[in-house]
Amino acid sequence: MRPARFLALLIGIVSVSALDAAPPDPSAALVKAKVEAEYPSLFGIYTHLHAHPELSFMEVKTAALVAGELRALGFTVTEKVGNTGVVGVLTNGTGPTVLVRADMDGLPIKENSGVAYASTDIVKDLSGKEQPAMHGCAHDTHVTGLIGTARTLASMKDRWSGTLVLVAQPAEEIVAGARAMFADGLYTRFPKPDLAVALHTTSLLAAGNIGYGEGPRYASVSSMDILVRGFGGHGSAPHTTKDPVVLASQIVLALQTIVSREIKPGVPAVVTVGSIHGGLKRNIISDEVKLELTLRAFDEKVMAHLVASIRRICDGLARSAGLPDDRMPVVTLTPESIDVTRNDPVLSRRLAARFGEWFGDEKARPVDPVMGGEDFSEFSRQGVPICIWWVGATDPARIAESERTGVPVPSNHSATFAPVPEPTIKACVTSMTAAVLELMGGRVSR
Ligand SMILES: [Zn+2]
Ligand SMILES: [Zn+2]
Missing domain, CATH: 3.40.630.10 (Zn peptidases)
Known part of the structure; x- marks a missing residue:
């Protein structure tokens, strides 16, 4: 390249970049x-x-x-x-x-x-x-x-x-x-x-x-408590009880299907069971199990879907376990929720x-x-x-x-x-x- 042309090109580059750059604040x-x-x-x-x-x-x-x-x-x-x-x-x-x-x-x-x-x-x-x-x-x-x-x-x-x-x-x-x-x-x-x-x-x-x-x-965050209820008894006689530990376990697993099977792929949603507490001793079938959940979504409709599905799954699994109406799980949304x-x-x-x-x-x-x-x-x-x-x-x-x-x-x-x-x-x-x-x-x- 001839020197004059190179110089012209260089000036062109410098002036273009000077135009591109905003003056410093x-x-x-x-x-x-x-x-x-x-x-x-x-x-x-x-x-x-x-x-x-x-x-x-x-x-x-x-x-x-x-x-x-x-x-x-x-x-x-x-x-x-x-x-x-x-x-x-x-x-x-x-x-x-x-x-x-x-x-x-x-x-x-x-x-x-x-x-x-x-x-x-x-x-x-x-x-x-x-x-x-x-x-x-x-x-x-x-x-x-x-x-x-x-x-x-x-x-x-x-x-x-x-x-x-x-x-x-x-x-x-x-x-x-x-x-x-x-x-x-x-x-x-x-x-x-x-x-x-x-x-x-x-x-x-x-x-x-x-x-x-x-x-x-x-x-958005919704915080949910689930009280899973059963009928307690002796650990050696499960046939005389309705075991809430087994029911709570089924519920926890079934909840994992909401995001994977009910929410459209690619739509962000989370259902996490962060805490599960039930029972006092290995040979006692307890009366209840408490679950604490956090739910996340970027869309109010998706959040409403998560909440409705959790209620449906809790109710359906409790009924399939043979629990009467007055021992259905109690599902509560807590005030620890945000848009x-x-x-x-x-x-x-x-x-x-x-x-x-x-x-x-x-x-x-x-x-x-x-x-x-x-x-x-x-x-x-x-x-x-x-x-x-x-x-x-x-x-x-x-x-x-x-x-x-x-x-x-x-x-x-x-x-x-x-x-x-x-x-x-x-x-x-x-x-x-x-x-x-x-x-x-x-x-x-x-
Ligand atoms: Zn923080
Ligand atoms: Zn923070």
């Missing part, structure tokens, strides 16, 4: 610097929260910490919303009202992560029972992220305008905290948001990475574009939804568009090893789950700040 560099400066203090908050988890609706000290931080930054703070929830409002001129939610509760797990700041606390649960506790779902990173976001945004009020509502929510793990805050007037006592956002830290992505998507992100968490497509695309710009497409990318449940779905009440995204927490080398060996990394809710703090916390603060700046006019003052 100056807010990104500013936020990066602020997050760097805040990190030592945020790490201190994180390790304190991690070492001292509080269980659902018992997040008194965590809530006080959030309230104090927000008050010091100029937010109008209301405590004890929905039991232990905190709402901080910062009005900064005219513009949209954007709500940011972080959940606060830990889990009744004895931590075995090996980190220096692991929890050894024994705490009371809501019923007063003493339990080991652990931030096994990384809600401590969410609280730390909320505080970091508040600090960052409070220091750059020239780059956004509107009303910012920060919510520290209790009791997500028992999917009761959001409902409690709404019962206490979250959208009536405080500015109703035009948009609501949240993040969740996950073991499934490399630390510092962002996973996003639109539509269903978390499944699908559905990301608004327009809102999700806006945030995905901003994340791509700030984190790069290598680190911020679309990911599949999960069958877990999230009570952030409650925030979509009254037509409020919502979006939740994931922040990775696991050492990238461990993710790569897991992909190579097929051995899963410790998941959220595992006693050995330990987020890598620095990239995780920085990504929590940076992604949440990026989202708020996207929604509250961060580009206006460019």
Whole structure:
């Protein structure tokens, strides 16, 4: 190729790529610097929260910490919303009202992560029972992220305008905290948001990475109890009894046919019997067996199908065992149930574009939804568009090893789950700040 032609081609390539690339967002560099400066203090908050988890609706000290931080930054703070929830409002001129939610509760797990700041606390649960506790779902990173976001945004009020509502929510793990805050007037006592956002830290992505998507992100969850009843008696005389252990076993196996035989292939649904308890002694046929189930789906009709099929199978098998009407299994849906968490497509695309710009497409990318449940779905009440995204927490080398060996990394809710703090916390603060700046006019003052 002649030198002149080569030069022309090179200029062509350079000019095309210059046109393709969006101008860098100056807010990104500013936020990066602020997050760097805040990190030592945020790490201190994180390790304190991690070492001292509080269980659902018992997040008194965590809530006080959030309230104090927000008050010091100029937010109008209301405590004890929905039991232990905190709402901080910062009005900064005219513009949209954007709500940011972080959940606060830990889990009744004895931590075995090996980190220096692991929890050894024994705490009371809501019923007063003493339990080991652990931030096994990384809600401590969410609280730390909320505080970091508040600090960052409070220091750059020239780059956004509107009303910012920060919510520290209790009791997500028992999917009761959001409902409690709404019962206490979250959208009536405080500015109703035009948009609501949240993040969740996950073991499934490399630390510092962002996973996003639109539509269903978390499944609907129904929790079900089944009391299988029979007629007890001596273990040596089964012919004088109706054995509920045998009937419960048949029910557990028959339930496995609902998803495999009744739900259209490819439609996500889960029926899990997580607990089965019956009997006291080997030579006694018991009177009853208790089953606890969790059901998951991305569609209300599919969930209704699961529930109806379980009732039908319980009833049919009990009748085939010869039980009378007054000893039919008792099937109960518990309040520990929640709707699908559905990301608004327009809102999700806006945030995905901003994340791509700030984190790069290598680190911020679309990911599949999960069958877990999230009570952030409650925030979509009254037509409020919502979006939740994931922040990775696991050492990238461990993710790569897991992909190579097929051995899963410790998941959220595992006693050995330990987020890598620095990239995780920085990504929590940076992604949440990026989202708020996207929604509250961060580009206006460019
Ligand atoms: Zn959880
Ligand atoms: Zn969680």
